[in-house]
Amino acid sequence: MPEVNFFKLVEEELALVESGLADNLDSSINIMNQASVHLIKAGGKRLRPAFALLAARFYGEELAEIIPAAVALELIHMATLVHDDVIDNSSIRRGTETVKSGWGNRVSIYAGNYVFARSLSIISTYQRSDLIDVLARASMKICEGEIIQMLSCYNVNLGLKNYLRRIERKTALLISVSCELGAMIRHAPLQEIIALRNYGYYLGMGFQITDDILDIIADEETLGKPTGSDIRQGVITLPALYALRHDPNGQELAQLLSSPEACINKAERIIEIISDSDGIDYAYYATQHFALKAQKQLDVLPDLPVKKNLYDIANFIIAREY
Amino acid sequence: MPEVNFFKLVEEELALVESGLADNLDSSINIMNQASVHLIKAGGKRLRPAFALLAARFYGEELAEIIPAAVALELIHMATLVHDDVIDNSSIRRGTETVKSGWGNRVSIYAGNYVFARSLSIISTYQRSDLIDVLARASMKICEGEIIQMLSCYNVNLGLKNYLRRIERKTALLISVSCELGAMIRHAPLQEIIALRNYGYYLGMGFQITDDILDIIADEETLGKPTGSDIRQGVITLPALYALRHDPNGQELAQLLSSPEACINKAERIIEIISDSDGIDYAYYATQHFALKAQKQLDVLPDLPVKKNLYDIANFIIAREY
Numbered sequence: 005m006p007e008v009n010f011f012k013l014v015e016e017e018l019a020l021v022e023s024g025l026a027d028n029l030d031s032s033i034n035i036m037n038q039a040s041v042h043l044i045k046a047g048g049k050r051l052r053p054a055f056a057l058l059a060a061r062f063y064g065e066e067l068a069e070i071i072p073a074a075v076a077l078e079l080i081h082m083a084t085l086v087h088d089d090v091i092d093n094s095s096i097r098r099g100t101e102t103v104k105s106g107w108g109n110r111v112s113i114y115a116g117n118y119v120f121a122r123s124l125s126i127i128s129t130y131q132r133s134d135l136i137d138v139l140a141r142a143s144m145k146i147c148e149g150e151i152i153q154m155l156s157c158y159n160v161n162l163g164l165k166n167y168l169r170r171i172e173r174k175t176a177l178l179i180s181v182s183c184e185l186g187a188m189i190r191h192a193p194l195q196e197i198i199a200l201r202n203y204g205y206y207l208g209m210g211f212q213i214t215d216d217i218l219d220i221i222a223d224e225e226t227l228g229k230p231t232g233s234d235i236r237q238g239v240i241t242l243p244a245l246y247a248l249r250h251d252p253n254g255q256e257l258a259q260l261l262s263s264p265e266a267c268i269n270k271a272e273r274i275i276e277i278i279s280d281s282d283g284i285d286y287a288y289y290a291t292q293h294f295a296l297k298a299q300k301q302l303d304v305l306p307d308l309p310v311k312k313n314l315y316d317i318a319n320f321i322i323a324r325e326y
Numbered sequence: 327m328p329e330v331n332f333f334k335l336v337e338e339e340l341a342l343v344e345s346g347l348a349d350n351l352d353s354s355i356n357i358m359n360q361a362s363v364h365l366i367k368a369g370g371k372r373l374r375p376a377f378a379l380l381a382a383r384f385y386g387e388e389l390a391e392i393i394p395a396a397v398a399l400e401l402i403h404m405a406t407l408v409h410d411d412v413i414d415n416s417s418i419r420r421g422t423e424t425v426k427s428g429w430g431n432r433v434s435i436y437a438g439n440y441v442f443a444r445s446l447s448i449i450s451t452y453q454r455s456d457l458i459d460v461l462a463r464a465s466m467k468i469c470e471g472e473i474i475q476m477l478s479c480y481n482v483n484l485g486l487k488n489y490l491r492r493i494e495r496k497t498a499l500l501i502s503v504s505c506e507l508g509a510m511i512r513h514a515p516l517q518e519i520i521a522l523r524n525y526g527y528y529l530g531m532g533f534q535i536t537d538d539i540l541d542i543i544a545d546e547e548t549l550g551k552p553t554g555s556d557i558r559q560g561v562i563t564l565p566a567l568y569a570l571r572h573d574p575n576g577q578e579l580a581q582l583l584s585s586p587e588a589c590i591n592k593a594e595r596i597i598e599i600i601s602d603s604d605g606i607d608y609a610y611y612a613t614q615h616f617a618l619k620a621q622k623q624l625d626v627l628p629d630l631p632v633k634k635n636l637y638d639i640a641n642f643i644i645a646r647e648y
Contacts, residue, residue, distance in 0.1 A: 087435055109412075110472075110476050113412060113435060114469045118469035118473075121462050121465035121469060122462075125459060128456075130455065133451075133452065133454060133458070134450075137450040140444075143443035144443040147436045147439045147440035147443060148436075148440065150436045150439075151432075151433060154432050154433070154436075
């Protein structure tokens with residue numbers, strides 16, 4: 005999402021995360037190695053490591069202790085991406101061939117499992133079961149979210165609540181956990197741990213809605229995947245939800261979005277209806293709403309440069325600078 | 327495998343494990359619930375919980391403390407079964423429709439992930455990161471094993487070492503970890519933890535080779551799945567391995583087992599060659615070898631009734647009473 009570098013404060017640490025990822029995806033099995041290196045090359049924004057590091061930054065400048073957790077969080081994110089690729093039948097993610105299309109469904113499932121187990125093994129080195137507990141609970145909810153999303157496809161009758169639950173589990177939870185773990189590892193006061201957890205949650209909600217907007221209005225080059233990929237899979241996001249209820253073409257849209265065939269063959273028309281509706285603007289307001297809530301959480305945190313940093317990240321959403 | 331009740335000593339606790347499984351597979355999402363209940367109904371021998379309980383039995387009769395770990399171990403086993411079902415395209419396991427054939431690949435992947443995360447969440451309640459560490463490491467190796475198995479299909483040139491590595495990761499590791507965790511939770515002396523871990527390992531090797539024998543010689547009713555299901559998937563097990571090297575029909579067998587089509591269409595002929603070879607006997611000797619090694623591990627353990635119990639389980643394999 006953000007192209008601006010919001011992670012200057014933790015830039016050196018993020019470089020260490022990158023080499024940590026490479027080290028940790030080294031497996032004794034060659035094909036697993038190939039699949040894993042592939043994952044690293046695919047890049048990504050390393051948002052989760054960045055937020056863990058930034059949260060920890062409130063409690064000292066020495067962040068070496070956070071690197072393993074930051075690596076583990078990115079590994080968990082990667083594991084979910086690998087499994088999503090199996091399920092979505094997507095062949096392109098971030099412009100690179102996915103693990104699935106390169107090595108088949110089987111390797112993808114086990115590679116995802118392996119990467120998840122690896123991340124736990126890393127977290128267990130902290131010898132703190134409270135960290136594992138937070139991760140395990142979030143993982144369960146994320147799995148539930150995937151199932152909700154699956155069951156919600158092509159269903160034009162589901163409302164805002166269903167959508168929010170889906171994006172919470174798809175994105176907000178792991179960003180929330182990233183902030184939470186960063187603070188927990190540094191033994192932050194409980195009130196501040198909660199504030200950072202909530203900051204991550206609301207910001208994550210804002211990020212996902214932004215992604216959902218971009219999936220409709222941005223071009224393939226910007227996205228690193230085809231425009232409207234959600235629509236093609238029958239995933240109904242906020243702009244579509246609004247258009248379904250309030251646009252004069254709502255009925256046509258409902259017919260199209262209920263049909264798996266139309267979602268693929270008439271994706272362009274669907275994108276057109278949604279883009280021309282007020283759904284995009286409505287979704288923008290929603291991102292601003294969540295970004296403001298995220299900023300509000302920062303009130304209880306110490307006045308340090310990193311606070312301004314987190315505030316600015318939310319501002320970036322509010323100002324629609326992306 | 328064993329039809330005799332070897333788990334009398336921990337019978338009451340196993341009943342608690344059963345209700346623990348039911349409680350822990352309750353999710354807020356209905357379809358996940360259905361899939362999970364399905365898993366419990368499919369039954370299974372609850373070997374892993376039983377071994378965790380038996381190992382703990384060396385260190386006192388009060389086993390309430392072990393129940394959560396026993397439940398978690400069975401959940402991990404279930405999670406691997408669900409993912410195997412996706413991959414094997416099997417539609418029947420233990421005579422019941424698999425999660426996959428009932429609800430599709432997608433739910434299976436996420437249900438497996440959910441169940442795994444749940445088991446971690448349970449283990450984290452012990453507030454002992456050493457337990458998580460043992461589980462996470464074993465999980466990584468199990469994933470690697472699945473990949474090795476996948477890559478080894480239809481390959482008649484691989485030898486004993488490859489086979490042993492596959493069954494270690496498929497079965498022996500989790501039974502080994504079950505014994506190990508049972509002892510660890512009770513703070514057993516290190517030497518005894520290692521002995522119990524090794525006992526579980528060797529016994530697990532013996533169990534899997536026995537399963538591999540039965541897959542060829544037992545009928546569908548006994549197995550709860552079609553005879554020769556390994557062969558149909560191109561999985562080359564010990565009896566086949568022996569026949570490939572030493573039977574006069576070895577060359578014909580090699581040709582058949584190298585061809586995915588023949589493995590399905592000529593499964594009966596393949597089963598016939600292997601059954602008539604000395605491969606079955608050779609595999610029996612291997613089970614005895616491992617069962618004896620398992621018994622040897624018990625030497626350092628306290629002389630309690632449970633020791634005789636574990637000894638007898640290994641004897642059951644040695645005496646070929648199944």
